[in-house]
Structure formats: structure tokens, C-alpha cells
Amino acid sequence: MRRxxxxxxxxTNSGRRHSALHFPLMGRVLALLAFFLAGTASSxxxxxxxxADITSLDPHYLAAQPNINIGWHVFxxxxxxxxxxxxxxxxxTSWRAVDATTWEFRIRKGIRFHDGSELTAADVxxxxxxxxxxxxxxxxxxxxxxxxxxxxxxxxxxxxLRTAAPYGALPQDLNSILIVSKKAAAHATSEDFNSGRxxxxxxxxxxxxxxxxxxxxxxxxxxxxxxxxxxDKVTFRLLPTDPARTAALLxxxxxxxxxxxxxxxxxxxxxxxxxxxQAVSWRTLFFHLDQYRARPPLVTDKTxxxxxxxxxxxxxxxxxxxxxxxxxxxxxxxxxxxxxxxSNVVSPQIFGHNAELKAEVYDPDGAKKLxxxxxxxxxxxxxxxxxxxxYVNDDQVAQTVAQMLSRIGIRARVExxxxxxxxxxxxxQQFSFAMLGWGSYSADLALRSLLAxxxxxxxxxxxxxxxxxxxxxxxxxxxxLATVDExxxxxxxxxAGAVVADDVAVIPLYHQIVTWVMKKNIGYTARTDxxxxxxxxxxx
Amino acid sequence: xxxxxxxxxxxxxxxxxxMSVLVFVGVFAIGNPIDILINPQADQAEIARATAALGxxxxxxxxxxxxxxxxxxxxxxxxxxxxxxxxxxxxxxxxATVELALAAMLIAIVLxxxxxxxxxxxxxxWFSRTIMAGSILGFxxxxxxxxxxxxxxxxxxxxxxxSTGRGHTTLLLGVPVSFLNWDGLMHLxxxxxxxxxxxxxxxxxxxRAGTREAMLQDYVKFARAKGLSMRRIVLAHVLKNIMIPIVxxxxxxxxxxxxxxxxxxxIFAWPGMGKLLxxxxxxxxxxxxxxxxxxxxxxxxxxxxxVDLLYSALDPRVRLSAAAT
Numbered sequence: 001m002r003r004x005x006x007x008x009x010x011x012t013n014s015g016r017r018h019s020a021l022h023f024p025l026m027g028r029v030l031a032l033l034a035f036f037l038a039g040t041a042s043s044x045x046x047x048x049x050x051x052a053d054i055t056s057l058d059p060h061y062l063a064a065q066p067n068i069n070i071g072w073h074v075f076x077x078x079x080x081x082x083x084x085x086x087x088x089x090x091x092x093t094s095w096r097a098v099d100a101t102t103w104e105f106r107i108r109k110g111i112r113f114h115d116g117s118e119l120t121a122a123d124v125x126x127x128x129x130x131x132x133x134x135x136x137x138x139x140x141x142x143x144x145x146x147x148x149x150x151x152x153x154x155x156x157x158x159x160x161l162r163t164a165a166p167y168g169a170l171p172q173d174l175n176s177i178l179i180v181s182k183k184a185a186a187h188a189t190s191e192d193f194n195s196g197r198x199x200x201x202x203x204x205x206x207x208x209x210x211x212x213x214x215x216x217x218x219x220x221x222x223x224x225x226x227x228x229x230x231x232d233k234v235t236f237r238l239l240p241t242d243p244a245r246t247a248a249l250l251x252x253x254x255x256x257x258x259x260x261x262x263x264x265x266x267x268x269x270x271x272x273x274x275x276x277x278q279a280v281s282w283r284t285l286f287f288h289l290d291q292y293r294a295r296p297p298l299v300t301d302k303t304x305x306x307x308x309x310x311x312x313x314x315x316x317x318x319x320x321x322x323x324x325x326x327x328x329x330x331x332x333x334x335x336x337x338x339x340x341x342x343s344n345v346v347s348p349q350i351f352g353h354n355a356e357l358k359a360e361v362y363d364p365d366g367a368k369k370l371x372x373x374x375x376x377x378x379x380x381x382x383x384x385x386x387x388x389x390x391y392v393n394d395d396q397v398a399q400t401v402a403q404m405l406s407r408i409g410i411r412a413r414v415e416x417x418x419x420x421x422x423x424x425x426x427x428x429q430q431f432s433f434a435m436l437g438w439g440s441y442s443a444d445l446a447l448r449s450l451l452a453x454x455x456x457x458x459x460x461x462x463x464x465x466x467x468x469x470x471x472x473x474x475x476x477x478x479x480x481l482a483t484v485d486e487x488x489x490x491x492x493x494x495x496a497g498a499v500v501a502d503d504v505a506v507i508p509l510y511h512q513i514v515t516w517v518m519k520k521n522i523g524y525t526a527r528t529d530x531x532x533x534x535x536x537x538x539x540x
Numbered sequence: 541x542x543x544x545x546x547x548x549x550x551x552x553x554x555x556x557x558x559m560s561v562l563v564f565v566g567v568f569a570i571g572n573p574i575d576i577l578i579n580p581q582a583d584q585a586e587i588a589r590a591t592a593a594l595g596x597x598x599x600x601x602x603x604x605x606x607x608x609x610x611x612x613x614x615x616x617x618x619x620x621x622x623x624x625x626x627x628x629x630x631x632x633x634x635x636a637t638v639e640l641a642l643a644a645m646l647i648a649i650v651l652x653x654x655x656x657x658x659x660x661x662x663x664x665x666w667f668s669r670t671i672m673a674g675s676i677l678g679f680x681x682x683x684x685x686x687x688x689x690x691x692x693x694x695x696x697x698x699x700x701x702x703s704t705g706r707g708h709t710t711l712l713l714g715v716p717v718s719f720l721n722w723d724g725l726m727h728l729x730x731x732x733x734x735x736x737x738x739x740x741x742x743x744x745x746x747x748r749a750g751t752r753e754a755m756l757q758d759y760v761k762f763a764r765a766k767g768l769s770m771r772r773i774v775l776a777h778v779l780k781n782i783m784i785p786i787v788x789x790x791x792x793x794x795x796x797x798x799x800x801x802x803x804x805x806x807i808f809a810w811p812g813m814g815k816l817l818x819x820x821x822x823x824x825x826x827x828x829x830x831x832x833x834x835x836x837x838x839x840x841x842x843x844x845x846x847v848d849l850l851y852s853a854l855d856p857r858v859r860l861s862a863a864a865t
Binding site: 058211244251462 | 621816
């Protein structure tokens with residue numbers, strides 16, 4: 001790309017030769033070109049390698065991280081989250097709970113869309129409805145706006161949202177709904193967003209080009225309400241293959257790579273030409289244990305015969321398994337240091353993380369004692385199930401955990417599968433000891449999906465694979481989500497976390513550490529939510 | 541001739557139908573794309589809604605019947621994850637793959653046949669031995685490893701070539717191609733070479749074997765006795781006689797290069813169809829997988845037809861009759 005300015009300059013030269021003929025017009029063109037050249041001369045371009053494919057630019061079609069990542073450049077949302085995943089003002093300058101079921105958002109005045117029109121409450125209301133109107137989306141954003149039952153535009157800069165029941169997580173959820181221009185998106189299809197026709201947002205970057213499977217190009221929006229971003233031009237390259245991403249950085253084809261493979265960490269850390277940015281990710285890895293079937297599948301005695309009872313229903317067995325896992329070794333050896341041992345199902349920076357809980361200490365003797373007390377002095381047999389293409393080093397982690405379990409006499413087999421097959425088998429309830437990774441903006445939301453008793457009417461326990469059920473926990477989760485006072489809500493969420501840890505409802509392993517590597521003259525504040533935002537990179 | 545082509549077309553339609561059933565059932569057996577694509581925060585009602593919206597709550601045969609009805613109307617469905625018609629998605633990515641495949645085949649043919657001829661004519665010389673040893677390497681080194689090594693050497697250490705991606709494209713008859721400008725050509729070089737390596741070795745060995753056999757034939761001896769130059773013997777007689785197996789293999793390999801350029805595309809982040817297929821399989825994006833397979837089947841049918849027509853052009857003794865199928 002460094003070649004571009006030279007070729008542009010040669011074009012002006014040839015233009016000058018003809019300028020005698022059409023001076024007025026050519027003069028203007030030249031002035032314009034000179035303006036652009038001046039811009040590019042002092043310009044800075046940032047080339048970033050993303051680690052997953054972008055499927056659609058429609059900000060309301062598929063809630064996949066790479067799609068949202070691009071959305072965050074072109075659009076804004078009512079609220080944003082900072083590097084620690086805590087809500088901060090976005091389009092909304094402030095928000096408050098008017099009463100238990102009404103949230104009021106005050107919209108910043110004078111926000112401009114890329115086409116020059118002003119962003120008002122009407123655009124917000126439209127954007128909050130659009131996710132519901134998209135037909136055939138397999139994983140859209142409807143869940144975030146479904147709790148809103150009524151919208152009231154008080155004035156162009158104030159909107160009130162009513163929920164059926166008190167819902168404290170709404171400002172957090174609305175961080176996921178990007179605000180589009182009503183005028184541009186009113187009849188727009190996903191294709192219109194991919195082509196750029198409807199890509200009219202108020203974000204720090206304007207859409208330039210989307211080459212499917214290859215790259216997305218953006219240009220700085222000078223009229224953004226915040227201080228303008230440091231880079232005039234941003235190119236996102238899509239490089240899902242790990243070695244290719246590292247090679248692209250080493251070859252100088254890109255300035256920044258995200259999701260650095262753990263195997264390359266040591267090498268890149270020692271290289272003086274690059275800088276690392278790391279944060280504890282919101283993604284926590286843990287095992288769900290079957291706690292509802294008398295005869296859980298793949299759990300047997302050591303000779304392969306079914307057991308008399310489900311051992312996982314006994315908290316002593318669950319704790320023994322947790323004690324048998326040497327988390328520091330797992331983190332150090334398998335994850336090459338790119339993780340921290342976990343005690344919660346949400347990572348340390350997330351809202352509702354309970355810092356008083358400590359990761360279970362490795363204690364194989366204590367574990368054996370607990371197993372003996374529970375009636376399994378000789379252990380038993382189980383199968384550790386895990387995906388092999390979803391989380392960092394997931395299959396190796398499963399192998400290692402199985403080895404560690406064998407030290408306390410549990411004969412552990414391992415079954416790792418591609419995510420598509422794995423999830424199908426999990427949904428089909430074929431496993432009793434299954435790995436899952438989870439990232440969430442708050443502990444109560446995470447627990448609602450992961451460990452609340454399965455209850456379709458309330459939408460609880462969608463990912464509660466082990467069907468853990470504890471009425472006290474359900475009450476706490478419900479109470480937390482219904483609390484609109486942040487401090488009180490966080491306290492209740494922490495209490496819920498303590499209940500989970502106390503019961504060893506899941507076996508927490510570790511929180512991943514997410515790494516960016518960039519050229520030495522660039523800096524980035526690593527984000528716990530793993531987003532790679534060009535406007536947060538700064539020249540140094 | 542006409543009967544021959546007609547019969548071919550009927551057979552192809554049957555092949556398409558069978559393939560569509562196989563892929564459809566296969567993907568259905570693996571699992572439900574909703575499990576992978578769904579927003580993690582979605583509740584049970586939302587999951588049910590999304591499943592119904594894609595028709596995935598219907599029994600398999602209903603889903604297949606719907607697919608077949610739409611397919612006969614030319615609609616192979618919309619991609620679940622891209623929300624774009626599957627066929628459009630594939631055709632959007634096809635030029636990149638076809639360009640890569642053509643470049644690879646070109647490298648293989650331009651280098652492979654002459655090298656094979658040389659190795660076949662003077663099998664004992666050190667040059668021929670080097671060619672043959674090289675072809676063994678080309679056969680046995682795994683593509684992904686060679687690709688990574690190429691990147692390491694030419695991009696990381698020497699810095700001559702860009703490591704990944706497709707580079708600039710220009711429009712040629714409305715199709716974006718990258719070989720017409722310097723930046724695009726630089727990007728094309730390594731992936732094309734990587735993809736060509738196996739085919740190159742294959743062509744070398746095939747040409748060499750054919751040449752060695754042909755050189756012992758009576759007509760070559762006779763031509764020599766007549767006092768023809770070696771040049772004329774090789775180019776006019778030997779080459780023509782060994783071309784039939786080579787054309788067959790080039791035809792088949794061209795199809796397989798397009799269909800299976802996946803590894804090279806993945807390593808070099810080449811935005812072609814192969815990469816699309818892998819991504820689609822990972823999220824069980826059935827419309828794209830089915831459309832991809834059907835398009836590839838069509839392609840093989842066309843290539844085979846072209847090869848058969850070429851035979852009769854190369855060797856007038858081959859008659860295209862119904863019996864020849």
C-alpha cells in the first residue's frame with residue numbers, strides 16, 4: 001500500500017501537462033487532488049489482521065464477534081463498554097431508571113451520521129426494532145431488544161424504554177444494538193449493508209469497501225462526536241489461519257494481529273520490533289457435569305459397567321475433581337502462560353465477579369480422600385468431552401485434565417470433536433462431562449444461561465448442560481437481573497457466584513488471556529471483551 | 541455426437557440429484573447450525589423462533605422437498621451465516637479460485653511437459669535425475685508445509701513477496717482478476733506455485749514415462765532412419781502420441797485443483813471458494829455446502845465432456861458414439 005501515494009503523484013503530473021487546455025476545471029481538480037495528497041502525505045494507515053471471517057456487515061443480522069467488530073467502527077450504540085467491559089456513555093450521555101420498569105436514555109446533541117444528517121431518538125427507536133424484523137437470522141440480536149415492550153420518544157434527544165418486568169441489565173444489553181440511520185436503513189436488506197449503500201452510521205470510521213473473505217476497508221469520519229481517530233485509513237485483513245497471521249505481521253504486511261497463537265507468544269515477546277498488549281479475556285473455560293440423570297452416559301466403574309448412582313450428584317465428588325486439576329500447571333504448560341486459574345464463571349474484570357473466591361488449590365490427596373468418603377475409594381471411569389476447534393488449545397486441555405484425573409484414580413477417556421458435531425452431541429445429551437467456554441458482560445447474565453435451573457418459560461438455563469438446579473441460585477439470579485441499582489445488583493450477583501463455587505456446580509478451569517501483537521510504534525489498551533478497535537490504537 | 545452429449549446430460553442430472561441427497565442428509569446428520577450460530581444470550585423461545593425461521597424444525601424430507609422445489613426454480617437457498625443467496629456467494633468467490641487454479645495449471649504444464657520430455661529422452665543424465673528427484677519431493681511434501689515454508693522464505697526472510705491475500709484486482713470482461721497488475725501478480729505467485737507443485741510433479745512423471753515408451757517404438761526408429769531431426773521427431777511425433785493420457789490427467793486435475801484448492805487457499809488467505817466451503821462446513825451452512833457441491837459436480841461434468849471432445853480432436857481414431865460412454 002505504500003506504493004499508492006507515488007502512483008497518485010504521477011497522475012497529478014500528467015494532469016498538469018494537460019491543464020493548459022481546461023484550466024478552470026483542471027485547476028479545481030488539481031486543488032482537490034493536492035488536498036487529498038496533503039492528507040495522504042501526513043496520513044497514517046493501520047492494517048489489522050482479524051482471526052475470523054466476517055459473514056455480514058448488516059449490524060443486526062448475526063451476533064458473531066468479527067461482524068460486531070466491524071460494526072463498532074461504522075456505528076455507535078447507546079452505551080459502550082470500556083476495556084474492562086464496564087458500560088460507559090456512547091450515543092447516550094446518561095441513563096437512569098425512571099421507575100422499576102422504565103429506563104430513560106438522554107441522547108447526545110449534534111451527533112452526525114456519515115451522510116451529514118443528525119442522529120435523533122427516532123433513529124434509536126428504529127434501530128431497536130430492526131433486529132426483530134430480520135427474517136431468517138439464525139443468531140441475531142433479537143434477544144437484546146425482546147425485553148423492551150414499549151418505546152416512547154420524549155423529545156429528539158430523550159427516549160424511554162419500558163420492560164415488562166424490572167430488568168437491570170438493559171443498558172448493558174443495549175451496548176450490543178448498533179444505531180443505524182433510519183433514513184438509510186428503512187428498507188435496506190443485508191445486501192445493502194454489504195455493498196455499503198446502507199452502511200451509514202455515526203461511528204468513527206466510514207465504510208469504504210468489503211471484499212468478502214479478504215478485507216474490509218474503512219476511512220476516518222471527520223465529523224465523529226469524539227476526538228477523531230488517529231488513523232485516516234484502516235484495513236482489516238481476514239486471516240483465520242494462525243501461522244499465516246503471524247507471518248503477515250513478521251513480513252510487514254499488517255501492523256497488528258489479534259488472537260496471537262500461544263505457540264508464537266514467546267518468540268514475539270522476545271522480538272524488539274513488536275509490542276504485546278494482553279488482558280484477561282472475558283472467556284472462561286469450565287466443565288459442565290451431568291447432575292440430573294441416575295445413569296449418566298459414559299460414566300462407569302473401572303471395568304466399564306454402569307454405576308449404581310450418578311457420582312456427580314455428590315458435591316464431594318465434584319470437589320474432588322476440582323481439587324485434582326492442577327490449574328497452575330495447565331496454565332503454564334498447555335496454555336503457555338496465556339490464561340489465569342479460575343474460581344468464578346466470569347473473569348476478574350467482569351461485573352459481578354466475586355474476588356473473594358479463590359481458585360481451588362491442587363490437592364490430589366485431599367481429592368482421593370473426598371472420593372473415598374463419597375464411596376468411590378477406587379475411583380470410577382468417565383469421558384472428558386471437548387471441542388477441538390473452538391477454544392485456544394481446547395483438545396490439549398481436555399487431554400491434560402484427563403491425565404490429572406487419572407492421578408486420583410478416575411479412569412478418564414477423552415473425546416474431542418469439531419464444534420458442529422460436538423454441540424449436536426451435547427444438545428442430544430450424549431455427554432456427562434463436557435467443556436464449555438463463556439464470555440459475558442455480567443455474572444448474573446452468565447449464570448442465567450449457564451446454571452439457572454432449566455426453565456424455558458423464563459428463558460433460564462439455556463446452556464445448563466448438566467441441569468444443575470438450585471432454587472436459591474435461581475432466586476438470586478432473578479433478583480440481580482431485576483435490580484436497577486448497579487451496586488446492589490453487583491452485590492447480589494457476587495453472592496450468586498459464591499453459591500455456585502460453594503456447590504462446585506461446574507468445574508472452572510481458567511480465564512483465557514487475549515493477546516494482540518503490533519509494531520513497536522503502536523499502542524493498544526487490551527480489551528477484556530477481545531474486540532479489536534482501530535480507533536483505540538494510538539501511534540507511539 | 542448429439543446423442544453422446546444428450547446422454548451425458550441425462551447422466552449428469554442424475555448425478556446432481558444423488559449428490560444433493562447425499563450432502564443434504566450428511567449435513568443434517570452432523571447437526572443443527574442454530575447451535576453454533578445462535579446468540580449465546582438467546583433464550584429457548586428465541587432458539588425455537590430462529591430454528592423455525594430457517595425451516596430447520598421441519599422433518600428432513602420436507603426440508604429436502606422444499607429445497608428441491610426451489611432448486612428447480614434456480615434458487616439454491618440463502619446462506620445462513622451470510623444472508624446472501626448461496627449461488628451468488630459462490631460465484632462471487634469463484635473468480636479467485638479459478639484464477640489460482642489456472643495459474644497453477646499453467647505453471648504445471650509449461651514446466652512439467654518440457655521437463656518430462658527432457659527426463660524421458662535422456663533418462664541417465666544428471667539433469668534428468670535431478671528433475672526426477674525434485675518431482676519426488678513435489679509429490680511427497682505436504683502442501684500446507686510447503687506453503688508455510690514459502691511464506692517464511694519469500695515473505696518473512698527475504699521480504700520479496702506479500703505473505704497472504706489476493707492484492708489488487710482489475711476487471712477483465714467484468715470479472716475481477718489479479719494477474720493484470722503488478723501487486724496482484726505478486727500476491728498470486730506463491731499460492732499458485734504451491735498449488736502447482738503436486739501437479740507439476742505428476743505431469744513430469746507422466747510425460748517422462750510416455751516419452752520413454754514412445755522413444756522405443758518403431759515409428760520413432762523409422763523417423764530416425766529417415767533422417768528426421770530430433771526436434772521434429774519429438775515435437776511432431778512423440779509429443780502427439782503421448783498427449784492423450786496427459787490431456788486426460790490435466791482435465792481431471794484441473795477439476796480437482798478447483799475443487800480442492802482448500803489447503804492452499806487457507807494458508808495464503810486466498811479469498812476463494814475453498815475457504816468459503818471450509819467456513820461453511822464449520823458452521824453447517826447447508827445452502828452453501830449443497831450449492832458448492834452441485835456447482836463442482838457441474839464443473840466436473842463439463843470438464844470431462846471437454847476432455848472427450850479433445851480426444852477425438854487429438855486422435856481421429858476415437859469416435860464419440862453412444863457406445864463409447
